[in-house]
Amino acid sequence: MSITAPTATAPEQPTARPLPHAGENPAPCLPESGTASPTEGSSPLDPVTVAVYQWALEHGRMPRHGGPALTAALGIGPDEARHAVDRLLDLRLVCAAVDTVEELVPTSPETAAAELSGPMEVRIQELEHRIGEVKAQVLSVKDVYFASRRKRNRREAVDVVQAGEPLRSVLAGCRRRSSAEILGVFPGQLEGDRVLELAVLGFEPLKRGVRVRLLFQHPARVQRGARDLLDRLSEAGCEVRTCDVASDRILLFDRETVFLPDRADPSATVVIREPTTVDFIHRATEQLWSTAVPYEAGATNSLEYGEAEEVLKKSIALLLATGAKDEFIARRLSISVRTCRRHIAEIMTDLKASSRFQAGVNALRAGLIPPGPVEVEAASL
Numbered sequence: 116m117s118i119t120a121p122t123a124t125a126p127e128q129p130t131a132r133p134l135p136h137a138g139e140n141p142a143p144c145l146p147e148s149g150t151a152s153p154t155e156g157s158s159p160l161d162p163v164t165v166a167v168y169q170w171a172l173e174h175g176r177m178p179r180h181g182g183p184a185l186t187a188a189l190g191i192g193p194d195e196a197r198h199a200v201d202r203l204l205d206l207r208l209v210c211a212a213v214d215t216v217e218e219l220v221p222t223s224p225e226t227a228a229a230e231l232s233g234p235m236e237v238r239i240q241e242l243e244h245r246i247g248e249v250k251a252q253v254l255s256v257k258d259v260y261f262a263s264r265r266k267r268n269r270r271e272a273v274d275v276v277q278a279g280e281p282l283r284s285v286l287a288g289c290r291r292r293s294s295a296e297i298l299g300v301f302p303g304q305l306e307g308d309r310v311l312e313l314a315v316l317g318f319e320p321l322k323r324g325v326r327v328r329l330l331f332q333h334p335a336r337v338q339r340g341a342r343d344l345l346d347r348l349s350e351a352g353c354e355v356r357t358c359d360v361a362s363d364r365i366l367l368f369d370r371e372t373v374f375l376p377d378r379a380d381p382s383a384t385v386v387i388r389e390p391t392t393v394d395f396i397h398r399a400t401e402q403l404w405s406t407a408v409p410y411e412a413g414a415t416n417s418l419e420y421g422e423a424e425e426v427l428k429k430s431i432a433l434l435l436a437t438g439a440k441d442e443f444i445a446r447r448l449s450i451s452v453r454t455c456r457r458h459i460a461e462i463m464t465d466l467k468a469s470s471r472f473q474a475g476v477n478a479l480r481a482g483l484i485p486p487g488p489v490e491v492e493a494a495s496l
Contacts, residue, residue, distance in 0.1 A: 160202070163191055167199040168208055171221040177209075179217045207231060272389035278382045285386060289368040290319065296326040297368055298400060302361035303332065303449045318351045327353040330400075330407055332361055332449045333427045349412035356407035359430035360447055370397050431458050432466075432483045436475035 160168075166189050171177045177185055181196030189196075200219070203209040207227035209219040276282050290297070297320055321327055329348060335341035336357060349355045366374040373396050377383035387393060408426060427448065434444045445455035459474075466481065468474035478484050 160206075161199075163189070163195055164199040164202050166191075167196065168203055168221060171203075171209060171219065176212055176218045176220045179219060272387065272392070274386045274388075275377060275380070276384050276386055278384070282384055286374070289372050289374075293320050293325050293368050294323075295369045296328065297366070298328045298330075298397070298404070299367070300330045300361050300363070300365040300400060300403065302364060318353075321352045328404065329353050329355050330361065330404055331355070331357050331410075333357045333359055333408070333424075334448070334450045334454075336410065345410055346412040349410060355410040355412075356404060357410055358403060358407040359426055361403065361449075365396065365400055367393070367397055367400065370394070373397075428458065428462055429483050431455070432462055432474070432478040435459065435462070435471055436478065436484055438471075 170185055181200055186196050207230045209221050212218045212220045276285050335345055345355055364376055373387040373393050375385045377385050441452055441455050445452045463474045466474050466477035468477050
């Protein structure tokens with residue numbers, strides 16, 4: 116770089132130079148002749164540069180290129196001295212003396228730091244102001260957006276989406292747009308549930324502050340693979356609960372969009388956006404959530420139902436009282452028939468009953484099932 120001497124008719128102290136205006140490059144006391152950037156690197160200065168700076172402080176000034184007195188005192192070569200001086204110039208720690216450009220005087224680190232960082236701080240303030248303006252402009256149409264989306268939801272009330280890429284695309288869009296909450300109910304076996312995986316992919320919604328609530332059935336607590344999944348979800352920040360009965364998979368995004376299985380086509384998913392229907396499903400799901408048992412990751416190392424065991428037994432006793440068969444009870448509670456029969460045997464032993472009918476009567480007396488008529492579902496007969 117070229118060296119330009121300051122005007123001798125306008126003397127000024129090196130520590131009193133004004134900061135540049137916003138958008139200007141900081142003007143050095145003496146233009147840089149080194150090749151390094153003033154902000155190059157974040158580590159402390161090398162020992163030679165520090166020693167040269169200290170020598171300049173002790174002597175009040177030093178030759179522009181170091182000089183023999185400096186190199187002899189510090190035991191360094193001319194090239195090392197020139198490199199150190201150039202670095203000090205880049206960092207504004209030295210600048211030209213007011214009476215000659217052939218000598219340099221040291222400046223305070225505070226002054227040098229202010230000269231270098233001042234323009235950057237001004238630029239940051241300008242950018243922050245601009246960011247605020249942009250946000251204000253964009254958010255000014257938020258009400259228009261939501262009003263239009265509600266109208267669109269009414270027009271596109273129900274849609275049927277096929278599995279594979281179409282479903283992945285729709286789910287990904289809802290996940291990205293979610294801003295308040297994702298609420299899901301996942302009954303039965305969880306292995307390979309792509310809807311669950313896509314709903315919380317990489318826990319990205321959680322990272323944006325979106326609340327994620329997931330409801331499973333009690334058997335997930337004692338199935339090793341499902342239990343590991345529940346632990347991961349809970350540890351990541353999802354709210355996890357389990358219940359006895361959940362008839363269908365339900366997935367709600369921001370109380371605006373619902374995903375349900377298509378009963379007519381098991382490979383398809385029904386997407387509902389009609390506000391009244393979505394609100395009804397959301398309230399029903401909230402009721403189910405309120406009676407579910409919270410799951411705490413790592414509460415026990417063994418595969419146990421924990422506090423959900425009593426709830427499960429009450430559900431089995433209630434279904435027994437309806438006259439439901441073992442296969443129906445197992446299917447309703449997402450457990451195997453063998454496990455269901457083991458639970459029934461334990462209940463009958465606890466109730467000291469020799470028959471299902473007696474077990475129902477004793478369960479009513481013990482308060483395991485509520486009093487009053489019990490409906491018998493046709494599917495259980």
